[in-house]
Amino acid sequence: QPLPVQTAEDAPASAALLARASQVIPGGVNSPVRAFRAVGGTPRFMASGSGPWLTDADGKRYVDLICSWGPMILGHAHPDVLAAVNHAAAQGFSFGTPSENEVRLAEEIVARVEPVEQVRLVNSGTEATMSAIRLARGFTGRDVIVKFAGCYHGHVDALLASAGSGIATFALPDSAGVPRSSAGETIVLPYNDLSAVEAAFAERGHEIAAVITEAAPGNMGVVPPDPGFTEGLLRLTKQHGALLVSDEVMTGFRCSASGFYGLEGPYAAGAPDLFTFGKVMGGGFPTAAFGGRADVMALLAPQGPVYQAGTLSGNPVASAAGLATLQGCTPAVYERLDTVAHAIADAVANELTAASVPHTIQWAGSMFSVFFRDGAVTSYDEAKDQDTAAFRRFFHSMLGQGVHLPPSAFEAWFVSASHDDEAVEHVIGALPTAARAAAT
Numbered sequence: 001q002p003l004p005v006q007t008a009e010d011a012p013a014s015a016a017l018l019a020r021a022s023q024v025i026p027g028g029v030n031s032p033v034r035a036f037r038a039v040g041g042t043p044r045f046m047a048s049g050s051g052p053w054l055t056d057a058d059g060k061r062y063v064d065l066i067c068s069w070g071p072m073i074l075g076h077a078h079p080d081v082l083a084a085v086n087h088a089a090a091q092g093f094s095f096g097t098p099s100e101n102e103v104r105l106a107e108e109i110v111a112r113v114e115p116v117e118q119v120r121l122v123n124s125g126t127e128a129t130m131s132a133i134r135l136a137r138g139f140t141g142r143d144v145i146v147k148f149a150g151c152y153h154g155h156v157d158a159l160l161a162s163a164g165s166g167i168a169t170f171a172l173p174d175s176a177g178v179p180r181s182s183a184g185e186t187i188v189l190p191y192n193d194l195s196a197v198e199a200a201f202a203e204r205g206h207e208i209a210a211v212i213t214e215a216a217p218g219n220m221g222v223v224p225p226d227p228g229f230t231e232g233l234l235r236l237t238k239q240h241g242a243l244l245v246s247d248e249v250m251t252g253f254r255c256s257a258s259g260f261y262g263l264e265g266p267y268a269a270g271a272p273d274l275f276t277f278g279k280v281m282g283g284g285f286p287t288a289a290f291g292g293r294a295d296v297m298a299l300l301a302p303q304g305p306v307y308q309a310g311t312l313s314g315n316p317v318a319s320a321a322g323l324a325t326l327q328g329c330t331p332a333v334y335e336r337l338d339t340v341a342h343a344i345a346d347a348v349a350n351e352l353t354a355a356s357v358p359h360t361i362q363w364a365g366s367m368f369s370v371f372f373r374d375g376a377v378t379s380y381d382e383a384k385d386q387d388t389a390a391f392r393r394f395f396h397s398m399l400g401q402g403v404h405l406p407p408s409a410f411e412a413w414f415v416s417a418s419h420d421d422e423a424v425e426h427v428i429g430a431l432p433t434a435a436r437a438a439a440t
């Protein structure tokens with residue numbers, strides 16, 4: 001039986017666009033995971049999105065389970081967000097001066113996440129984590145950053161390291177072009193391993209500016225923190241005068257109205273000192289934020305000595321889109337996300353079980369991912385130990401049947417509140433064939 005890998009003939013318009021794109025854009029894409037390298041085949045070039053549906057350049061429709069990697073929590077082109085964007089855009093696109101929309105978005109974030117007293121708006125999650133790290137270094141006067149293997153915090157030099165293990169082992173950069181000196185200030189530890197963090201602090205506590213962690217990792221698939229892990233990080237950072245940066249770029253305003261913090265916090269050992277946000281808070285527009293303790297944020301320019309800036313930061317149209325999205329995230333929306341996610345995940349589990357395909361589904365709130373292996377996944381090493389070839393067959397069968405999954409076995413699946421019963425039934429209807437494909 002041939003592999004159900006979609007070929008250029010299945011998507012001629014996308015294939016033609018990819019050929020054109022490849023002439024002028026490296027690899028034909030502006031962000032690597034879009035290129036389908038992990039699954040093979042032709043990435044679909046989308047022409048439009050509406051609610052839970054995407055339509056590609058060939059006019060083929062897909063139920064979208066990427067949701068722009070998180071931001072489209074209300075679905076594509078939601079009427080309220082569209083109205084807010086149209087209204088804001090009609091007033092002008094960017095002023096290079098302060099404006100009220102950015103104040104309103106900042107107020108909304110501060111009101112939702114209790115430990116966040118101030119925020120600075122930026123243009124991407126990468127900028128948010130980069131700036132949070134600079135601020136933590138400026139505040140502590142220390143250089144070393146601790147991160148966890150399998151956690152992604154954007155393409156910041158110092159955070160693009162996941163190689164190396166063991167305490168005080170300087171990590172090797174994951175990407176060419178990252179100076180050894182930059183990655184050399186980063187200690188990479190296994191996720192959910194508090195004793196490794198304890199050992200790192202015992203050895204180099206006086207050098208560590210911050211520990212940065214995804215509030216609940218979603219970038220190696222969904223691997224929630226073990227009970228007590230976040231508490232332990234808080235205890236150790238506070239004991240040693242380091243900051244804890246909780247990266248909620250993916251989980252923020254998705255796992256709950258106040259992010260993963262809203263599910264797991266408040267903590268007995270105190271609160272993370274800094275948070276980073278992105279995705280949902282921009283509603284599909286390029287805006288993100290970092291924020292936290294007022295005494296730490298006070299170090300930012302123009303008040304303090306830590307420089308940070310942006311021509312388009314706090315953009316009025318992006319801020320309006322983000323604000324309308326956050327305001328649209330009602331309790332009913334979170335309820336619907338939960339219902340949709342569980343309906344899809346239960347059906348995936350049933351069909352993979354029926355086809356005897358090993359799998360494990362893991363959760364952080366309504367965020368979930370499917371690992372093609374048996375047994376719980378608590379770390380990156382375990383996440384990597386799965387049948388990616390089975391995922392590839394599953395992915396292409398779903399794609400062929402009009403369901404667009406994230407094109408990698410190491411990603412969370414994202415749903416929106418606009419995923420109605422028709423969209424959910426469409427996904428469920430595609431699963432038996434895809435599960436059988438995965439099994440072959």
Ligand code: PLP
Pocket residue numbers: 069123124125126127129152153154155214219247248249250278279288
């Ligand atoms: N942090 C986390 C947890 C993320 O998931 C991402 C992106 O996927 C980032 C940071 C980087 O955000 P951006 O892609 O907006 O730069």
